[in-house]
Amino acid sequence: MRDQSSLRMAQPGDIDEIVSLVNGYASDSVMLPITSERVALALADFIVAADARGRVRACGALKEYSPSLAEVASLAVARDAHGSGLGRRVVAELEALARMRGIDELFALTLTSGFFESVGYVVTERARYPEKIRRDCTSCPRRFGCNEVCVARMLRADTLEYAA
Numbered sequence: 001m002r003d004q005s006s007l008r009m010a011q012p013g014d015i016d017e018i019v020s021l022v023n024g025y026a027s028d029s030v031m032l033p034i035t036s037e038r039v040a041l042a043l044a045d046f047i048v049a050a051d052a053r054g055r056v057r058a059c060g061a062l063k064e065y066s067p068s069l070a071e072v073a074s075l076a077v078a079r080d081a082h083g084s085g086l087g088r089r090v091v092a093e094l095e096a097l098a099r100m101r102g103i104d105e106l107f108a109l110t111l112t113s114g115f116f117e118s119v120g121y122v123v124t125e126r127a128r129y130p131e132k133i134r135r136d137c138t139s140c141p142r143r144f145g146c147n148e149v150c151v152a153r154m155l156r157a158d159t160l161e162y163a164a
């Protein structure tokens, strides 16, 4: 069943719930952990889905690498809401935010490439994003055993080089 949560930009009062949502998956090694300080600094880049009582049910962020390139990061949906369309809606909202900011291309490194493929991303080479490798991968504790898959989506119709 479709989840009834509404999507909005994150607010300071959401920080603790975002951290606990993401770190709940980090403890299962599905995501990398985040801290409240990092979320607070990047709050303007976070979208949340909140239920009628204001509780955060899902989140996701844009991590910008250049004026035209950003990563879909910290994407997480509460376990009891999986499969109800929230992940798709958060990604769509992040794409709308990216378009508004003039960003042409989004990528993600993920263990759930199947989800991203379902919402319009294609698998590509991580080497395409040396900015990401320099910023995060070279200092990541999992860099020698990383099994994340790189997925990407071009947002502008005239840069559809991944289109089938």
Ligand SMILES: CC(C)(COP(=O)(O)OP(=O)(O)OC[C@H]1O[C@@H](n2cnc3c(N)ncnc32)[C@H](O)[C@@H]1OP(=O)(O)O)[C@@H](O)C(=O)NCCC(=O)NCCS
Pocket (backbone or CB within 6 Å): 025, 030, 031, 074, 075, 076, 077, 078, 081, 082, 083, 084, 085, 086, 087, 088, 089, 108, 109, 110, 111, 112, 113, 114, 115, 116, 118, 119
């Ligand atoms: C991955 C995740 C964000 C998906 O969110 P969700 O709300 O359950 O996904 P949706 O209900 O919006 O599903 C959208 C589509 O993706 C598919 N999908 C969802 N999870 C999938 C998965 N793990 N593998 C393959 N396909 C998946 C759904 O079947 C659906 O496809 P359809 O529209 O063709 O039927 C969520 O499972 C999650 O938070 N996982 C743990 C954290 C994580 O892995 N985050 C991503 C890190 S980059």
